[in-house]
Amino acid sequence: MPVGEKRLIQNIRRWARRGPTVATGIGDDCAVLRVPRGHELLVTTDFSIENVHFRRDWHSPEVAGRRCLTRGLSDIAAMGGEALAAFLSLAVASDVPQKWVDRFLKGLLDLANEFKVPLAGGDTAQSLRGMQADIVVIGSVPKGKAVLRSGAKPGDFIYVTGELGGAAAALAELELAESKRASVRLSGHVSLSGRFSVGSSRHASKGPQPRLAVGQRLRLRGVVSAMIDVSDGLSTDLEHICQESHVGAEIEAEAIPQALVRSGKRVGLEFALHGGDDYELLFTSAAKIRARVAEVRVTCIGRIMHSGGMRLIDAEGKARRLKAGGWEHFRGNL
């Protein structure tokens, strides 16, 4: 085993917090977990691949690591579940600095500790190029109580937590800055360094919060008919609910909570409609839900319809067809 891999395993063993759900953690053929009595199990896996899901020159290692685990925790939240343990399969090529890997792991484990989710195992491997991380989160939910995508009924209200489009807008800004730098380099000028600060963008900030408390609170109230996390973008994830529930949807453009960016402006509607990686919860309910759940803002953005696909109503009340156009081309959750 290369020195880097040994150190990686040592660091994971040292930094990973134990938890009461883990009977046997790192260091055996399998981890042994205790599942709360009367609960069913939730399992989700998410690949984070360098230059597909994150870039070492765009994202700080801590943010990339944090985001890797956020994806898994957010899936547990979308079922109304609680997280029992996380597992990390990590493949690293020799061209990735050990320091970067250590900081990636720190970012991931900081979030794990924040949510008291023990890292109970995984796998390490050599990669031929870059870094690939597969995060597995195991959760649980009382038997029969998991909130699925398939329960939305015509007439239900459609709600979303927090604000949308922030992550996609920050990414677009990074892309723009890069193309500017490239064109400046091509035209022979000096680099634009300093004009664009990665440190202040959302993609480089602490990053989104998995909405575990909101998801659990909503499940406990028993009023949510369907739920999903907004990882691929509102339009794509709403389509998933429509497809699994065999319904249509109508949403109001003006109602969609558009994220505030550091300039003090709101992101454009397209970012809020189609941008991914926000990890907010999108859910439906026959009941009126109050404006804050577990200290997170909740907004009603539309209604579930009998059929007719998805429609977007503009400020003048005119309807146009809404097509799924999110980030799904980057990934496909099974």
Added chain:
Amino acid sequence: MPVGEKRLIQNIRRWARRGPTVATGIGDDCAVLRVPRGHELLVTTDFSIENVHFRRDWHSPEVAGRRCLTRGLSDIAAMGGEALAAFLSLAVASDVPQKWVDRFLKGLLDLANEFKVPLAGGDTAQSLRGMQADIVVIGSVPKGKAVLRSGAKPGDFIYVTGELGGAAAALAELELAESKRASVRLSGHVSLSGRFSVGSSRHASKGPQPRLAVGQRLRLRGVVSAMIDVSDGLSTDLEHICQESHVGAEIEAEAIPQALVRSGKRVGLEFALHGGDDYELLFTSAAKIRARVAEVRVTCIGRIMHSGGMRLIDAEGKARRLKAGGWEHFRGNL
């Protein structure tokens, strides 16, 4: 989502068998699994990376897929558990033919069906180069009954199932054939094709069997003090037992079951001692175990000692120090 990824997800949905343990399978944020009452959960993850764990020019896609799942099932076997469901995270670059991916998946799902393990979810993603697959297997075992690596006691007998070294010997043969072809090409001769048949080697044959039935039978008898699967090689995996149990070990060279290869000869001792990827079970017991368990040969190869590391006793009774020298440089299970 690229066409290839859509087709991949369709194929997984079409080919994956449902099972009674899966309350909600592919198509939601998480899979929902039922855990047998009074059972604890087993979780294992294993990365299979192209050109690290398999090569497209050496392994048939079916064998690579089958081996990918074998690694996970074998870890469940080593705890004495039963497998509840598998999850596959699969990243594929555009240079990997769709046909190859389909056949990889077929190989994996054939084994899953053989062992009645439903594929209940996972993730698909684009890769920038080659293919990376992370297999997650969830299993269960009655509470407190998981067979760990840490229970070996001085005086215990050391046993191994099946035969060892076959996979490593086949791999060495492939490496030799490749270097021969390379040197022939360099000296201007025609290719050696036909001299080496990949189809008849162990690495290209159906591949090893995960020893689930043996592991469960041994756990039920309650006589096994420690168990591990031989994935990294006998010397490395025995060292894992010694380290976790704080004991030493003495094994007899003549007792080690050396795999039969197609020439009718046995593999060399070094292959049986240090070769990986055999997926047999290595276990310790204070009791004499009969020569066949669940129709699989079981061989006593030595004894657990108070300390003194690992020693190998040769045919003349002379002892030498045995150092772990398996395949661990390729991978590091957490």
